[in-house]
Each structure stands twice: as structure tokens, then as C-alpha cells.
Amino acid sequence: MDRHDLLAEVKGLLATGLRLDIPPSDIQDDSPIFGEGLGLDSIDALELVVLVEDRFHVSIPDEEVGKRAFASVRALVDFIVAERPS
Amino acid sequence: MAIDVAVTGLGAVTALGGDVPALAAALLDGRSGIGPLTLFAHAGRCRIAAQVPEPVPVALDGGALPPATVRRLSRPDRFGLVAAMQACRQAGLEPEERRAAGLWVGASVGGMRDTEEAWGRRRRGEDRRYRLSDLLGTPISTTAAVVSQALGVFGPRSTWSTACSSSALALGEAAAAIRRGQVRTALVVGADALCRLTYAGFDALQALDPEPCRPFASDRGGLSLGEGGAALVLEDLAHARARGVRPLAVVLGCGTATDAHHVTAPHPDGLGAETALRTALAAGRVPPAAVDYVNAHGTGTRQNDAMEVGVLRRVFGDRLPALPVSSSKAQLGHCLAAAGAVEAVITVLAIDGGILPPTANLRAPDAAWADLDLVRIPGRRQPVEVAVSSSYGFGGHNVSLVFGRQR
Numbered sequence: 001m002d003r004h005d006l007l008a009e010v011k012g013l014l015a016t017g018l019r020l021d022i023p024p025s026d027i028q029d030d031s032p033i034f035g036e037g038l039g040l041d042s043i044d045a046l047e048l049v050v051l052v053e054d055r056f057h058v059s060i061p062d063e064e065v066g067k068r069a070f071a072s073v074r075a076l077v078d079f080i081v082a083e084r085p086s
Numbered sequence: 087m088a089i090d091v092a093v094t095g096l097g098a099v100t101a102l103g104g105d106v107p108a109l110a111a112a113l114l115d116g117r118s119g120i121g122p123l124t125l126f127a128h129a130g131r132c133r134i135a136a137q138v139p140e141p142v143p144v145a146l147d148g149g150a151l152p153p154a155t156v157r158r159l160s161r162p163d164r165f166g167l168v169a170a171m172q173a174c175r176q177a178g179l180e181p182e183e184r185r186a187a188g189l190w191v192g193a194s195v196g197g198m199r200d201t202e203e204a205w206g207r208r209r210r211g212e213d214r215r216y217r218l219s220d221l222l223g224t225p226i227s228t229t230a231a232v233v234s235q236a237l238g239v240f241g242p243r244s245t246w247s248t249a250c251s252s253s254a255l256a257l258g259e260a261a262a263a264i265r266r267g268q269v270r271t272a273l274v275v276g277a278d279a280l281c282r283l284t285y286a287g288f289d290a291l292q293a294l295d296p297e298p299c300r301p302f303a304s305d306r307g308g309l310s311l312g313e314g315g316a317a318l319v320l321e322d323l324a325h326a327r328a329r330g331v332r333p334l335a336v337v338l339g340c341g342t343a344t345d346a347h348h349v350t351a352p353h354p355d356g357l358g359a360e361t362a363l364r365t366a367l368a369a370g371r372v373p374p375a376a377v378d379y380v381n382a383h384g385t386g387t388r389q390n391d392a393m394e395v396g397v398l399r400r401v402f403g404d405r406l407p408a409l410p411v412s413s414s415k416a417q418l419g420h421c422l423a424a425a426g427a428v429e430a431v432i433t434v435l436a437i438d439g440g441i442l443p444p445t446a447n448l449r450a451p452d453a454a455w456a457d458l459d460l461v462r463i464p465g466r467r468q469p470v471e472v473a474v475s476s477s478y479g480f481g482g483h484n485v486s487l488v489f490g491r492q493r
Contacts, residue, residue, distance in 0.1 A: 040154055042220075
């Protein structure tokens with residue numbers, strides 16, 4: 001799967017997985033996933049860890065890694081590409 | 087000096103609409119909210135229910151509840167919260183009054199349907215792990231947590247679960263807290279939503295009528311399940327007056343008593359139900375002859391309706407044929423833990439509006455109570471000074487509430 005497809009898949013996972021009332025295309029590549037934009041909170045963060053780990057077979061073991069992985073959709077794609085089993 | 091308890095705000099989210107005016111209008115139209123069960127698949131004898139039509143949006147005015155929390159609310163939490171917001175708005179409760187208020191909630195299964203969905207997705211292999219957002223509404227105390235956070239209620243908070251009398255009991259307890267001076271203002275909420283387990287349980291018990299329920303009818307064959315949320319603001323009458331708020335009614339008394347008889351069937355002689363009603367009347371110093379409307383539990387099961395008429399006959403005696411009685415469940419289904427609050431709202435509407443709601447689906451009353459004044463569609467315009475609402479829960483949890491007009 002190339003990065004473009006991954007970007008779309010991650011956005012789809014955010015929108016449908018977290019049941020956001022927005023189309024995936026409204027999610028920006030470089031905006032922070034947490035913070036103002038999408039209105040996500042700490043429960044969403046816990047849920048997103050499970051969703052991303054189960055879908056992409058990566059591990060987000062602690063907050064440090066989570067902060068890096070969830071900096072933006074693009075950062076999350078970078079994280080998945082770097083960490084997922086080949 | 088004794089404290090009187092006023093009702094100053096009402097809220098309701100039911101199969102008949104998203105607010106109290108919609109409920110009131112539909113009740114008098116004789117409209118029924120019972121239709122096909124579409125919330126989930128059910129293999130069994132019965133496929134109907136009184137479902138709350140979606141959407142039931144939560145207005146975020148004030149912004150006390152974060153949008154992320156609102157997005158994840160279970161259906162019963164949304165029903166309860168929206169009803170609570172309506173009731174507080176009607177009562178004109180300012181933030182500082184809500185801050186000192188207490189919250190009494192009646193609930194039974196909470197967000198069980200979301201829990202069932204989560205379990206189903208895991209079982210089908212769609213989710214490898216449980217989803218946190220599906221489990222947040224599982225504890226039945228979540229409704230109270232959500233309502234208090236959204237409305238800024240910081241006083242005593244409790245959740246009552248006595249099957250189908252849960253929110254009637256919550257109301258009685260809230261009124262008692264005002265009478266003993268614990269709080270001046272109390273928010274009462276009943277909330278329940280349909281789920282597979284509840285539906286399957288009632289169906290397995292053969293308590294459900296495959297056709298819409300027909301309370302008090304000769305051919306009644308069981309109850310219809312419903313869902314919804316309702317809320318009432320109760321407050322010290324003197325406090326309501328000082329705020330310049332018009333009381334819609336007063337809570338005269340609450341009585342509760344148990345059957346200690348059977349896990350589902352009511353005591354055939356209505357022992358607990360009769361004690362509950364007599365206790366409620368005595369608490370309000372209301373002679374039976376003063377009651378001029380009864381909003382019955384009236385589920386439409388063979389046992390309940392026969393038991394309930396027996397209780398009314400013993401308590402009201404020769405006067406019973408002149409006492410209008412109706413059950414709202416033919417239009418709303420049995421809203422279980424929310425039923426007590428929903429029917430308390432209806433009873434207050436009867437007093438405040440001088441309008442008796444009907445019993446729908448009642449073509450031929452049972453011959454055993456052909457003498458009863460069962461209100462028919464389209465209801466009746468008639469002043470009501472004192473009205474009773476009774477709720478009887480499985481396991482013999484009986485509660486009667488007596489409301490009166492504030493003169």
C-alpha cells in the first residue's frame with residue numbers, strides 16, 4: 001500500500017472508527033489529530049491506539065510514542081510505514 | 087413548617103416525539119408510537135416496539151459537555167439528557183440553582199445495546215478488542231454522570247434501579263430529600279432504551295403481545311416494549327414562588343411497598359401495590375374520594391391489569407366507576423425504567439392542562455371491569471385536582487405517586 005492510500009485509510013479510520021460526523025476528506029494531512037481541529041479527547045486517544053494497533057499491526061506502547069504517532073495524519077502514516085511488520 | 091414540593095419543569099423524549107408538547111398532542115390524538123422493531127434483529131414471537139425516532143440531537147448550549155462526550159453518548163443517556171435540559175429550561179433554573187440541586191435518576195440497563203453491538207463485532211471478528219466508546223455507557227450510573235456534568239448539578243446524586251418502577255421511586259426519593267431540607271431543587275430523570283437482552287427476556291417470558299398492547303381490554307395479550315427519557319424539576323414550593331415560577335403541580339405523596347412474592351409475577355391480590363397506593367395517599371393526607379384521575383401502570387398483561395383493577399377497587403370502593411382511569415402504554419409502550427417519569431410527566435400535564443389522556447387500542451374492556459370509567463380516545467377535557475400515577479416493577483417493586491393542583 002503506498003502512502004497516498006495509507007493517508008486515505010487513516011482518515012477513513014479516524015472518521016468511521018471514531019464515528020466523527022465529517023467526511024474523511026475533511027481531515028487535513030498536516031493538522032494535529034488532537035487539539036482543536038477534530039474535537040477529539042483523551043477517550044478518543046485510547047480508542048485510536050486500539051484501532052491503529054489492530055488495523056496496522058503496530059504497537060503504541062506509551063504516551064511518548066503516541067504523541068509522535070498522532071502529531072498529524074501524515075505523521076501517523078510515517079509511523080505506520082516505519083513500524084509495521086514487512 | 088412542612089415543606090411542599092412543586093413540579094416546575096417537564097421534559098420528555100418518547101416514541102411520540104422529542105419534547106413534551108409533541109407528547110401531549112400525540113397522546114390526545116390517540117396516536118401510537120408502537121411500530122416495527124428496527125433497532126436490532128430479534129428472532130422470537132414479537133417484532134414490534136415503541137422506538138424513539140432518531141435523531142435526538144443534544145444541543146450544546148452552554149458548552150458544559152465536550153463535543154467528544156456528546157458524540158459517544160448512548161441512546162438512554164441522550165434521551166435522559168435531552169429531557170433533563172428541557173425540564174431545566176422550563177423551570178428557568180439559573181446556573182447557581184442547578185449547582186445546588188440534586189439529581190435522582192431511574193435506570194435499568196443503561197447503554198446495553200452499545201455493549202451488545204461491541205460484543206457482536208468482536209464475535210464476528212470485526213474488532214479484535216473491545217472498543218472503549220461502546221462500554222462507557224454500560225454502567226447504569228452513566229446517565230446521572232452525563233446529566234450532572236452537562237447541567238452543572240453538584241448536589242447529591244443517585245441512581246435507582248427497581249425495574250419498571252425505577253424512575254417513579256427516584257421521583258419519590260427526590261421529593262423526600264426536598265421535604266427533609268436536604269436540597270431545595272431536585273432534578274428527576276428516567277431513561278431507558280431498547281436492547282436485545284431486554285427484548286429477548288420479555289419475549290421469552292411470553293410477556294409481549296405480538297400485536298400492539300391493549301391495556302384493560304378483554305383480549306389483551308401482553309405488553310409492548312418502549313423506550314425514552316423523561317425529566318421533572320421538583321423544588322421547594324416556597325422557593326419556586328420566590329423565583330416567580332408557576333408550579334405545574336405539587337407532589338402530594340409517594341408510597342412504596344414490596345410484594346415479596348415472585349421474581350416476575352405481581353402478587354395476585356396486589357398486596358404491595360395496594361400498600362404503596364394507600365401509603366402514598368396517606369402521606370399526602372389525601373382521602374381516596376379526593377382523587378379524580380388515575381394514570382395506571384396498565385401494561386396490558388393478563389396479570390397486571392387484573393391485579394391493578396383489584397387494587398383500585400379496594401382502595402376507591404364504590405366510587406371507582408366515577409373515577410377516570412387510563413394507561414398511556416398503548417401509545418408509548420412500556421418504557422421500563424423511564425416509565426415512572428414519563429407517566430409522572432403525563433399526570434402533571436393532566437393536572438396542569440385539565441386534560442385526561444386516553445387508553446388507546448381499547449375496543450372492549452374486560453367484562454370483569456365493565457363498570458370502570460376508562461378514558462377513550464381522544465381523551466377528555468376535565469379539571470383534575472388530584473391524580474395518581476402507579477408503577478409496578480418486576481420482583482414486586484411497587485410505587486405510587488400522588489400529585490395535586492397548586493391552588
